[in-house]
Amino acid sequence: MKTFVIIVTLSLLFLSTLGKTFAAVVWYPLPEGAYTFGNQYPEAQRLLFAFDYGHALVYEKLLAHRGKINDPEKFEKELLANILKILKNPPQVKVDEEDIAPEYVFNFPLTVNVFDWSHMLHQFVLDVMSKPIDRDSEMVTQIQRINDQYNGNQALRLSDVCKTMLFMDGHYFSKSFRRTFPSFNLLIWSYHWFQIKLYEDLMEKDGKKRDLLVEQTVAAFWQLLSDLPDSADFDMMPETFKVAPKFSKQFPGIAASFDNNHMLHDIVSDILTSERVAAEKIKSEGIRFTRMAQAPNPFIAVRCPF
Amino acid sequence: MTISPISVLLFLFLSLSLFLCHVSAFAIDGPVPPSNPLYYRELIKKVRDQATFFADIPIEGGFIVSYQGIQGRPLLEQPSISDFYLHPTSDHFYRIFIDRILYQDGSLLKVGSMELPLTCIFIYGQDNRFSGKTSPLIPDFIFKFYLVANDFSCTGPINPAWPINTVRKENWDTYLYFEVRDPTIMLPVEAKIRYRWNEFAVFKKEE
Structure with a gap:
């Protein structure tokens, strides 16, 4: 009995400290209605789970084969074939990245922490937007509450200030991934397009029209992938203000934060691909550029488009 | 009447x-305990900012485990404390205190040839001064330090969401653990390294 009391008290003490930290990568307790987007839009939700899988897998492969890829075209073809299999048969659950990409997770600890936190924001915003609630006040209030929780975590939040594309493309290793693996890069940009297009669809006030728009976006995503690289006609990474103007106007901070997330994904791809980044520098460069994505000042846009 | x-x-x-x-x-x-929990943080801050340990078997191609770091922002406003009375009617108690402090970027945990970002320090301490101890063999303080690598959020040792929305009970795959029983020289004892979930005993050698 005495032991039980001590264990319970210690657990409460631990929990009391966690509540005050505001630095956890664990969103606990989960917001009401978390992970319910999939109830309304199962196909879109499973694709989002598959994207996480696909991102982690490509990073793991790039890390494992770093400096040993003699035929990039062949490597890209094989990787694309593997990822397309996953996209066509996407997971029903959110796979833990550590279970499928342990080297990547180990080598990019801050980046993974920051992505995890940001992906939860993505997910919970979609969860709210999939509900049949009033678009003008109730939805805005709920999303704002989630965004406040997200921003409360100073250790892991991404900047919600607009950055220029130079943040993604202005470094000694930049564009390496897209030059070496152009089709795969377009696949990743198609992921990004799909994610932000969903927000725009869900801004629609009429429920039936909303469902139809999501359906059309899923179909358009498959069209983008139908004949890579020709089928995805992106000259640049899709930006939220262009793909989701209504959403960006309503939630400018979240839109900027998503773009910073997407740019950071591309930066990681470039760090892993570029021969200019020495193997022993990968970890420190991962941390350095993630800190840049978190800080408001580096590469700040003079004028935010939204 | x-x-x-x-x-x-x-x-x-x-x-x-x-x-x-x-x-x-x-x-x-x-006895009246110190009322300011920040007293414990001042003690915690005295942990050595670098130390070298030796392993019996090679880990990542070497026998040496070391760290060097500069403490940064505390994650708690002040350490959390809780008093445990030894008996409901007793005046004597021992006090548990917990604190979490981030390390500044550039702090390192070196395991063999592997350099990892040292991200935070988690402290689970015990203050025995009010326990009514009479033996001089019981130290006034016991500090249990976890110097954690790779977790910039310092969420642990137990994942607070477990088992409701995660299957992973423990959060830290890599940390250096040691105890300190004398805050005057802060000599680490009972040390071990957890490296990617594998644990190895290490011992401190005075530089």
Whole structure:
């Protein structure tokens, strides 16, 4: 009995400290209605789970084969074939990245922490937007509450200030991934397009029209992938203000934060691909550029488009 | 003999006063602990900012495990404390304190040839000074330090969402653990390294 009391008290003490930290990568307790987007839009939700899988897998492969890829075209073809299999048969659950990409997770600890936190924001915003609630006040209030929780975590939040594309493309290793693996890069940009297009669809006030728009976006995503690289006609990474103007106007901070997330994904791809980044520098460069994505000042846009 | 209502009221008032005095006396009886939890943080800050340990078997191609770091922002406003009375009627208690402090970027944990970002320090400490101990063999303090790599959020040792929305109970795959029982020289003892979930005993060698 005495032991039980001590264990319970210690657990409460631990929990009391966690509540005050505001630095956890664990969103606990989960917001009401978390992970319910999939109830309304199962196909879109499973694709989002598959994207996480696909991102982690490509990073793991790039890390494992770093400096040993003699035929990039062949490597890209094989990787694309593997990822397309996953996209066509996407997971029903959110796979833990550590279970499928342990080297990547180990080598990019801050980046993974920051992505995890940001992906939860993505997910919970979609969860709210999939509900049949009033678009003008109730939805805005709920999303704002989630965004406040997200921003409360100073250790892991991404900047919600607009950055220029130079943040993604202005470094000694930049564009390496897209030059070496152009089709795969377009696949990743198609992921990004799909994610932000969903927000725009869900801004629609009429429920039936909303469902139809999501359906059309899923179909358009498959069209983008139908004949890579020709089928995805992106000259640049899709930006939220262009793909989701209504959403960006309503939630400018979240839109900027998503773009910073997407740019950071591309930066990681470039760090892993570029021969200019020495193997022993990968970890420190991962941390350095993630800190840049978190800080408001580096590469700040003079004028935010939204 | 008749008892007047005023006497009854007076009796009840006195009884209540005596009861409250007793409760109050029970609550403040005994040695008074330091009221400011930041006292513990000042002690924690004295942990060595670098140290080298040796392993019996090679880990990541080497026998040496070391760290060097500069403490940064505390994640708690002040350490959390909790007092454990040894018996419900005892005045004696020992105090548990917990704190989490981030390390500044550039801090490192080196395991063999592998360099990892040292991200935070988690402290689980015990203050024995009010426990009524009479033996000089029991230290005043026991500090259990976890120097954690790769977790910039410092969420652990137990994942707070477990088992509701995660299957992973423990959060830290890599940390250096040691105890300190004398805050004057802060010599680490009982050390071990957890490296990617594998644990190895290490020992401190004085530089």
